Amino acid sequence: MVSRRPFYIVVALLYILGIALVVYRHVAFDVPLWPGEYRNVWSAEAKVEFDANGGPVMASLALPDTQEGFTHVDENAASPGYGLSFVTKDGITRAEWSISSATGHQELYYRTDMLSDPYAKALPVTVPTIDKSLEKEPIASAINQILAAAKTRSADAFTLTREILKEFKNQEQNAALLAKYKKPAYLLVEILNQADIPARVVRALNLEDGRRRQRLVDYVQVFNGDKYDLFDPNTGVQGRPENLLLWEYNTTPLLDVAGASNSQVTFSVIKKLVPVNKALEAKFEHTDMLNFSVDMLPVEEQSLFKGILLIPIGVMVVVFLRVICGLKTSGTFMPVLIAVAFLQTQLFTGLVGFLSIVGVGLVIRSWLSKLNLLLVARISAIIITVICIIGGLSVLTYKLGITQGMRITFFPMIILSWTIERMSILWEEEGPKEVFKQGGGSLLVAVIAYLAMSSGMVQHLTFNFLGLQLIIMATVLVMGNYTGYRLSELKRFKPLADELHKK
Structure with missing residues (x-):
């Protein structure tokens, strides 16, 4: 008999380490366990891109400052190999990068942190001069x-x-x-x-x-x-x-680049919850090597991780509903991907889009089965069909003025195609009852996972406390070790329970 002691030791270590990381980040960095107790800080990152011509390059970017509703609390820039200065002229501050020689595609980053502050007052604004242009007819x-x-x-x-x-x-x-x-x-x-x-x-x-x-x-x-x-x-x-x-807001160029071509600037934004005292002092400890947190990354990557870190929550929901409750789904983790798509489309729009795509896809798949195609060709045709359906629904909803409908492009197309294929085969082998059972189970799991992942509390904890991922992993391992009856199987004992109750 294999000893279970190593398993329990690993699970215990994961729980201890995960809880310790959460407590450490809360105590050492004063990160809140509950959202809403702290001030909002908007971190906006400008990404400057251009193609250098091989000689000296000068790039100048307009910068925001304290203004109505926002207090400028911090700024930093990433520009490897470039000299960087913040130049103030006539009360206007700009970031200026310079390098003696550069070739090829270049990327520069500037990030500013703006504290949401209803009492913030803007700096004095100069009235622009009036410029009357003489235009030609007409x-x-x-x-x-x-x-x-x-x-x-x-x-x-x-x-x-x-x-x-x-x-x-x-x-x-x-x-x-x-x-x-x-x-x-x-x-x-x-x-x-x-x-x-x-x-x-x-x-x-x-x-x-x-x-x-x-x-x-x-x-x-x-x-x-x-x-x-x-x-x-x-x-x-x-x-x-x-x-x-x-x-x-000073009638100056947003971006001015000399010695390069194809210049552009794009922006990424993320909202952070910062303790009031730290926000007012404008001191963020991102350079601390012990601060292993997502907010050390560039804003664009932070926005990406904010969604990725929610996936383990959906995975835990799937494991609980399948292993403990005994729900059947079409595919193991397809509901998680659908739940992630629901986060982008909102629940009602996502449900309508999912049912429309799968419903139409099943009808077309039933016709394809009559053509006796090879599996690869059939799946390829279904993928193209799904893309056409999504494109058609996007155009239709846009024409109707329902802009939310255009977000159904977030649905995982390959996963939907395989789902349609599996459901079609299941229909042929087991009948429509099993299709509705697995399809309905998948949709129910996706909705429950969406409700868990869309919770503000959950989003706050997963983004700010990486140690929570270890706790989730330990919980999944514990549930994976369960070998008892599933909740859905208890109905088999109902006749026995009724008989004992009569006695």
Whole structure:
């Protein structure tokens, strides 16, 4: 008989080590065990990319600072081989990288940490100068017609801006002509300047947790005396949206690169919970070698790991429901991948998309079975079919104005194809009852795993405490050692229980 002692020792060590790591990170670094007790810090990373021509390179990037709703608490940059300086001129600070010689594709990183602070006050803002451009016909006439109509219904700079944006919709011909001339934000600034109203285009970053490779959006900053407000030139909405960070707001280039080509800058964002005292002191201990945490990585990788670290939670749910409860699923860990897709699509949209894809796929698979194709060709055809179904549903939902529907592209296409194949074979061999049993079990497990993985508490713990992964592993090993009756099998003893109850 094989001794179980090594197994129990390993499980005990995993529990002890996992709990110790969680306690250490909580005590030593003051990371909260419960979300909501601490302040939000948005970590935004700019990734500068360009192709160097082989000679000296100079790159300059506009930087954000303390502003309404956000306090700038920390910044750092990664630029191997480059000299880096933060240059301040006329109250404007920019990051400047330089190198004597560089060739090929280059990547530079700058990261800023902005504390969500409702009491934050922006630095003094200088009013931009008014630049009246002399346009040629028919551009000048189109601008004058829109401005003249808007002036009759306005009283100040803000109301005039709103009316100009309305006129873009009322005067469709003029709007279409001007749209080919300039981008909406720059066009609005030019029209306001014609009315002697100072305005400028500012570049802003939408702070959304876990977003990667996004670009800045244009807003128009309109001044009315010593006050100003923001306008969205595309929607006409006045006011500053929540979680909007102004990145470039001094009428300077966002990125200026000399000695290179194909330059661009993209942004990644992640939200962190930081203890109040540490946030206010602006001291983050990322350089501590004992601080083995995900927040030491670049923001783009942090966003990726935030989702990856949730997968063990889904795996634990699958093990419990299959080993302890005895639920049948189509595929072992297919429900976990579906649950991960649900995190991107939201539950209702994901359920509708999953049922639609599998339902249509089964119908097409039944037709393919009549063609007597080889397995490889049949699976390939199903994969192409699944892709076509997902593409068609995305286009259909977009046409209907349901933007959530476009996220069904997050479904694992290969896994869905094999699921359709297995269900079709199961239908032929066992009948529809077994198909619905396994399919329904898979969907139930996926929903339960989604509910566990979408919990704010779970997301907070898995991201901030890597030791939790060891605890989950130990729990999975314990459940894997279970050899007793599954809960679903207890119904076999119901007649015996009823008979004993009668006695």
